[in-house]
Amino acid sequence: MTFSSYASFSVRAALVAMVLASGSNAHLVAYSKGMFCKNDYGTADAPNAAVAISPLWNLTWTDWFLHGKCRQYPPPAGEFLSIPSGGNFTVEIAANRAFTTLSYNGGKATDWPDGKVHPTNWSTNVNDPNYPPTSSGCISSPNLHAHNESDAAGTAFAISYNNNINTVNISDFTVFSVLPNTPYRRIATYQVPNLPACPAGGCLCAWAWIPNHCGQDNMYMNGYRCQVTGATASAKAVASPVPAQWCESDQSQCIIGAKQLSIQYQAQGNNVQLPPGFQKDGSWPSPGYNLKMGFKSGAQTDIFSKATAPVTPNTCPAAATVTVTQTVTITATPK
Numbered sequence: 001m002t003f004s005s006y007a008s009f010s011v012r013a014a015l016v017a018m019v020l021a022s023g024s025n026a027h028l029v030a031y032s033k034g035m036f037c038k039n040d041y042g043t044a045d046a047p048n049a050a051v052a053i054s055p056l057w058n059l060t061w062t063d064w065f066l067h068g069k070c071r072q073y074p075p076p077a078g079e080f081l082s083i084p085s086g087g088n089f090t091v092e093i094a095a096n097r098a099f100t101t102l103s104y105n106g107g108k109a110t111d112w113p114d115g116k117v118h119p120t121n122w123s124t125n126v127n128d129p130n131y132p133p134t135s136s137g138c139i140s141s142p143n144l145h146a147h148n149e150s151d152a153a154g155t156a157f158a159i160s161y162n163n164n165i166n167t168v169n170i171s172d173f174t175v176f177s178v179l180p181n182t183p184y185r186r187i188a189t190y191q192v193p194n195l196p197a198c199p200a201g202g203c204l205c206a207w208a209w210i211p212n213h214c215g216q217d218n219m220y221m222n223g224y225r226c227q228v229t230g231a232t233a234s235a236k237a238v239a240s241p242v243p244a245q246w247c248e249s250d251q252s253q254c255i256i257g258a259k260q261l262s263i264q265y266q267a268q269g270n271n272v273q274l275p276p277g278f279q280k281d282g283s284w285p286s287p288g289y290n291l292k293m294g295f296k297s298g299a300q301t302d303i304f305s306k307a308t309a310p311v312t313p314n315t316c317p318a319a320a321t322v323t324v325t326q327t328v329t330i331t332a333t334p335k
């Protein structure tokens with residue numbers, strides 16, 4: 001082993017140890033099968049993968065969309081996050097893959113995203129000398145940008161029926177599920193409306209979170225190859241989404257219908273306009289996946305167009321067994 005590879009190995013080992021030990025600088029993402037960057041920027045199994053947790057702030061489209069470089073690190077062929085039409089699915093929100101059941105047979109996973117044990121209903125009202133609040137008075141570990149569960153801003157899943165990672169864009173993704181008061185615990189279960197089936201090769205999904213302050217304002221986003229299961233042939237197509245709109249104190253301003261993921265705090269591509277002044281809690285307006293932006297809790301049932309979704313190959317019933325009863329030999333006649 002050369003000195004330089006030894007050195008980089010030690011640095012890497014030290015970084016991993018630091019991530020596992022501290023957690024206080026860590027942020028969060030939804031871990032699941034089918035996710036991009038499950039092995040960080042590589043293909044070898046990476047049980048401590050955590051690049052997808054990093055916050056997105058002041059970035060260009062190339063660097064924030066589906067977590068930038070993570071778009072180049074898809075899951076293995078055929079691996080999908082399964083989205084049951086009309087049902088629910090569960091992911092694990094964590095600060096590191098180590099703290100989920102995707103690593104170490106779940107041996108480092110607890111009820112919490114940081115792999116630690118905290119009191120039930122962990123909040124800044126609970127005094128724990130091991131995990132004092134951050135300088136802004138918020139829960140420090142897990143770093144969930146909130147004082148308590150009811151203060152957590154909400155997270156969302158969106159779906160795109162364009163599954164080409166090279167051409168897909170924010171206008172293809174429709175938010176189909178919102179989970180209020182998350183991120184908070186590791187286990188997060190999202191409700192699904194009656195989504196139609198995906199085309200051959202599945203769909204693309206995205207998880208997103210915009211915290212309500214409690215630290216630097218930023219956003220979180222990651223991509224997944226996903227597959228809608230159990231869709232009915234009569235399921236309606238998902239309509240083209242438009243950007244969501246601030247409507248905290250005027251419900252008539254809420255967008256009803258298919259909405260895009262909200263993009264904020266970036267150098268490029270922001271699609272949210274915030275009002276001047278303060279939001280009701282007294283801080284600057286913060287667009288999250290919650291009622292302030294017109295996102296109701298649970299399955300988003302208002303996202304469909306009137307049209308029945310086109311029948312795609314994977315909605316067809318399995319082909320019947322063909323019995324060959326006759327063999328015909330055709331001899332082409334030369335012209």
Ligand SMILES: *[C@@H]1O[C@H](CO)[C@@H](O)[C@H](O)[C@H]1NC(C)=O
Pocket residue numbers: 058060267
């Ligand atoms: C945001 O990024 C741009 C480059 O894209 C840079 O010029 C600018 O200084 C950054 N803004 C802040 C506040 O760091």
Ligand SMILES: *[C@@H]1O[C@H](CO)[C@@H](O)[C@H](O)[C@H]1NC(C)=O
Pocket residue numbers: 087088089189
């Ligand atoms: C999710 O779906 C399963 C099976 O349909 C059901 O038993 C369970 O109660 C649902 N969980 C939530 C949180 O909706």
Ligand SMILES: *[C@@H]1O[C@H](CO)[C@@H](O)[C@H](O)[C@H]1NC(C)=O
Pocket residue numbers: 120121149
């Ligand atoms: C935790 O909070 C939930 C509401 O979110 C409440 O129903 C429950 O009683 C609380 N548990 C404890 C131990 O305080």
Ligand SMILES: *[C@@H]1O[C@H](CO)[C@@H](O)[C@H](O)[C@H]1NC(C)=O
Pocket residue numbers: 123125147148149150151
């Ligand atoms: C949660 O935190 C918010 C913001 O500090 C506070 O207004 C609210 O009372 C807290 N709720 C609970 C249940 O502690």
Ligand SMILES: *[C@@H]1O[C@H](CO)[C@@H](O)[C@H](O)[C@H]1NC(C)=O
Pocket residue numbers: 061166167168169170269
């Ligand atoms: C996606 O849309 C953004 C505008 O939001 C644009 O800047 C970017 O070039 C588009 N990317 C692709 C690959 O179409």
